[in-house]
Amino acid sequence: MKAIGFKTSLPITEEESFVAFETAKPIPGSHDLLVKISAVSVNPVDFKIRQNSAKDTVLETPKIIGWDAVGIVEAVGENVRLFEVGDSVFYAGDITKQGSNAEYQIIDERIVGKKPTSLTIEEAAVIPLTGLTAWEILFDRIRINPEKDKGKSILIIGGAGGVGSIAIQLAKKIAGLMVIATASRPETIDWCKQQGADFVVDHKDLIASVREAGFQYVDFIVDFVDTNAYWDTMVELIKPQGHIASITGSSDPVALNKLKNKSASFSWELMYTRSMFETDDIQEQHTILNKIADLLDDGTLKTTVNKTLIGLTADNFKKAHELLESGKTIGKIAIKF
CATH class of the missing domain: 3.90.180.10 (Medium-chain alcohol dehydrogenases, catalytic domain)
Structure with a gap:
């Protein structure tokens, strides 16, 4: 062959x-x-x-x-x-x-x-890969419950990428969440809106952009770009008792202690875990x-x-x-x- x-x-x-x-x-x-x-x-x-x-x-x-x-x-x-x-x-x-x-x-x-x-x-x-990743991070890692969590907010970092695109759809149409996605170019902003994002914010100044959209904190955050680069931003934006999850790995240790005062949770998602083990x-x-x-x-x-x-x-x-x-x-x- x-x-x-x-x-x-x-x-x-x-x-x-x-x-x-x-x-x-x-x-x-x-x-x-x-x-x-x-x-x-x-x-x-x-x-x-x-x-x-x-x-x-x-x-x-x-x-x-x-x-x-x-x-x-x-x-x-x-x-x-x-x-x-x-x-x-x-x-x-x-x-x-x-x-x-x-x-x-x-x-x-x-x-x-x-x-x-x-x-x-x-x-x-x-x-398949992006669909499984997005489904698992939302429903297996964060364990979002569409009945209990409907109307809550989620920030999707990397909204126009492969995983972000399907995650926007699942978060909006299946979980019933208020979806905030990051994008900065006109074409990526438009793409995120086509997928169903309620708000599209600029990742270059993410804290200010999210708050200008009307959210002091968000219930859930999923990172599809860079855990280390966005860690302090995610810590600041996550709601007390909220949940952050990421697929991007980390070249340096993640400072989980920064979540302590908010009693917030953090999860990794790797779509290959089930088959690998x-x-x-x-x-x-x-x-x-x-x-x-x-x-x-x-x-x-x-x-x-x-x-x-x-x-x-x-x-x-x-x-x-x-x-x-x-x-x-x-x-x-x-x-x-």
């Missing part, structure tokens, strides 16, 4: 930052699906792994990355119960295993959902993806695709990564095979 990968970590402008190559079609294990991939999307985790996983080394076999895919089930393992050959599926994959930038991939059925029937393959391909509730990702598919099919949620490239080629992945690394992308980029 054809695949796109890399043998060493190079700047995306380098000729061999991605290479096309042939490799054996994988064989599904007992709980696996063999999926013929139709489309994928790219995420920041892709370029971070490309930049860091093969530094100062040259791999014998190129590494295949990519953690979003749509495709058709071609074969199933002996213990598969959730899907059959011929099913259309979408998923965000497992960071510890081979990625989706290839013609075929094996994937544990418990982290796979049914493809939304109303969406094209590229419209569906951009949803095969947690007891790993199949929850299958359930979440199916819920998201239903919400897309009934029009409650909408796709966040904003650019589509055509073809399983090294050049397309270079182009997509270059766009992502610029930090100026809006919504998601899909690559249709």
Whole structure:
């Protein structure tokens, strides 16, 4: 099968930052699906792994990355119960295993959902990773209860990005929250409003912007940009007994003691935790993806695709990564095979 990968970590402008190559079609294990991939999307985790996983080394076999895919089930393992050959599926994959930038991939059925029937393959391909991340951070980490928390406020830092775009929709349409999103350019401000943000504030002077919007404090804050850079700002803006959550990691220790006087909570979210550790509730990702598919099919949620490239080629992945690394992308980029 054809695949796109890399043998060493190079700047995306380098000729061999991605290479096309042939490799054996994988064989599904007992709980696996063999999926013929139709489309994928790219995420920041892709370029971070490309930049860091093969530094100062040259791999014998190129590494295949990519953690979003749509495709058709071609074969199933002996213990598969959730899907059959011929099913259309979408998923965000497992960071510890081979990625989706290839013609075929094996994937544990418990982290796979049914493809939304109303969406094209590229419209569906951009949803799984960001949809799971946004759902988990809101409902599994912060544990927002739509009945109890309806009408409360949430600040979404990074509203126009891939996760921010779907998080705005979930926070507004499912949780019933008052949504404040950050953006600064006219096109990103407009995008956030299209997703359902009630207020769009400038991240360059976030405290002043939030307070000018009429909020002294906010009930919940989710960070999709930089935990360290926004930490003191989040500490100042969070409401006493509120909850902050982030997906961005931290190069330095997070000063959790600054939340003490407010009795505020903090959570990390990593969408790969369930698959990485095969947690007891790993199949929850299958359930979440199916819920998201239903919400897309009934029009409650909408796709966040904003650019589509055509073809399983090294050049397309270079182009997509270059766009992502610029930090100026809006919504998601899909690559249709």
